[in-house]
Amino acid sequence: MNMFIRIIAYILLAPIVGGLLEGIDRKISARMQRRVGPPILQPFYDVIKLFKKQVISVTTGQSFLLITYLILMIVTGIMFYGGTDILMCFFVMSTAATFLYFASVVSSSPYATIGSHRELIQMMSYEPAVLLACVGFYLATGTFNVSEIAQSQISNIAYLPGFFVAFVFILTIKMRKSPFDTSTSHHMHQELVKGITTEMGAQNLAIFQITEWYENVFLMGVIGLFIVNSNPISIAVAVAVVLVTYFLEILIDNTSARVKYELMLKMSWMVTLFSAGVNLLVLMLVQRGGA
């Protein structure tokens, strides 16, 4: 029963929470740049307006690929908040991400194609850390099952600090925030030409936007999973940590310049290897010693 409430709450609330997060994101970013910034509800106004516009697209095939992207991403969240296998969640997420790539590359538009190829590189950069995070949870708790992981005695971050660092690092890539936003911009008029979304307009762009909200809420849930334990108070702590992490992402976004994909790949893999890898080594040694 509890599970269904969580799932329904995710389906209904995730876009609202995600949209609010984006609104706050834009507000804080604006303040960091000494601008007033748009109202916090601006993302919702944008999406509503996008839905009202005439659908203009380079190819008709795009919208079904984007809808698939949206649905698979919602499924990812449902699986996660429903408490199933975390590795499976990420496998479905990567399938969803592949559909986003298809939706962009199908247009054969030069800017969209470059953006989508860079998105592929971004995917390659973050995937090892994501899989390793799942391995970390498994090592710490002996299960891949999200609801069992959430019932641990102690917050898992106590065992998994390295995995947490690696995950937060690749979160910047996953959320396409500077300095790792190569896939969304490579043009001086960034507001007009945004890499992977170049050829998405009207309803299609709105779907993309909503999917992003779902995705962010899912990713924040994973961050929370590092904190949550059997004690209900930990949920409040988890929310606080999620907010701090999100603020950190905004701060990084606004204080760093975009790097080239080579550097992004090298950095993310190095951080994954040394942070998560060393954590993995220590955990395995400790477990072997304990057993």
Added chain:
Amino acid sequence: MMIIPFLILFPFVVAALMFAIRPNKIRNGVAYVSAAVIIGAVIYLAVSWLLAGAQVQTYFVDTHIADKVILAAEVILMLVVTFLCFKHRKYWISLLTIIPTCMMVYLELYGPKTESFSHIYIDHLSILMCLIVGIIGGLIIVYAVGYMHGYHHHHTDIPDRRYYFFMLLFLFLGAMFGFVLSENLLWIDFFWELTSICSFLLIGYTKEQVAVTNSFRALWMNLLGGTALAVGIMYFAYTGQNYSLHELVRAGVEGNVFAVIPVALIAFAALTKAAQLPFSTWLIGAMVAPTPSSALLHSATMVKAGIYVLFRLAPAMQGNLTGYMIALIGGFTFFVTSVIAIAQSDGKKVLAFSTISNLGLMVACAGVGRPETIWAGVFLMIFHAISKSLLFQDVGATENSLHSRDVEDMHGLLYLLPKLAIFMFIGIVGMFLAPFGMLIAKWSALKAAVDSSNIILVIFICFGSATTSFYWSKWLGKIISHSHMTGEPFKDITKKNEMISLSIHAALMILLCVLFPLLSKVYVSPLLMEMFGTATDVLPAGVLYTLVAVIVLVFAVPVFSYLFSRNVKTNVKLSYMNGINVGDNKSFTDSFGDPKRLWLSNYYFHKMIGQRKLMVPVQLIATATLLVMMIMIIGGAI
């Protein structure tokens, strides 16, 4: 069970017929019928065995005549290879066939006499191998009839020796059946050598300089493995007083010291056959041969023989140094070759590297040697056999129509050659996208690697899965992108028989995706039961249901969203080109004000991770690892 000798001998008879019948039409007819008979025979074997209760069965205890025939055939093989080595002045390679053959002859005539045992052994694994070899191999022959016709039509400079080509294909199938059904190590050695030599002859089919060079590379690498196999068999014959494969595995499981060295040597031999680093180059070189032979080598036969042996040995490798070595080499190969695959734009080369990479994952699964990894490995093997055979045939057919097999030229293939593009899509998606082959394999391999504290393997799998997704996704993207080709449309000249084979493969692939939970329950779990003696539920029910749900979703969602979005009114406009569009999406205005063709290309990073740059260093690393670990294993056991 007379079907078993029939299954082994029939392809040899057909091979002789293929060589004897010179008119193409008659030979093609015989080839079709024989392929159908082989497919029918394996299905009959599998069904009758399953209906009989799917028990382990052994046959043929007294085989004096067969032993002598095999001995004679082995000597003949040695003479043929030695002759070819001298003809092409690769004298030293002949040693690799003379030495093991002499050892086998000596063993057969003067070796320790043991109590008699069955020579044929049937269980879930061997039946599964028979099904793969028979069905995929048979379909490849059907495809080959059409393909080779077109091949010699286009390549008039290559002498038409189709009688020889088809002889080799059938010989290959016969050898594979013999290999997977035999229990006697001496027989296994013979069939092993036969597959090595068949692949050598197939690779050299065109007689071009590069083909000859590559064929000899394949020969020496595989014969080196064969030599290790022969040494292992001889050692076991004297120390264990036995020639039975299952006795060897049993001795290994029981922890007998005398089994350590043979298991390590045979596992080493399997690495050469499965084209693991440092022996990967022979399989890459094998693509100079006509496509059907690559399909056969990569999917159904040659490389799967190595995997089969490793699966057989897996219980004896669990948790010891040999298993660690195999898992390490497999994981390393999985990661490194998937990186090199990114840098390839030749479709066949991508397939070749991905084969090696996937084999690496299977090898790693076998090396860990736990029930769940064998479960994953078996599924990976089935998925891979179908998918790779489909993809090779498809790339071959695409090359005939498109006059190129470069992935870059496949831009917009969905609109140029829709049927072939869809088959290609199915083949690729079946291999890596959730929830298919790779995914379940990754899931259980990761779990088992963590359970067995194999940290290096965990890291290889995590990184390798990222690179694997990369090279497949970018190929898929190429296929579905809107075409920027101009000029004459391409004509699909794929022959009917090629289409039949492709369609059956695609249907099998989809069927497998849908039915795999059933297959797991009915077939693969009993297989593990036989192998490990314990029933383990590899996939927890929760995961299984999730998987089934995901399977349904991944099929259903695109269909429904397609139906949903079909009626959305879309105003189709030109793509964004900074305002310098020419009027279509195929060109833009250049700095002289003239229209310039638009050409979109993928990332390859040739200079960073090309084959030339990476291959030699990783071969050295793998060789060093293998050498050190083999010395440790052998030194520890003496």
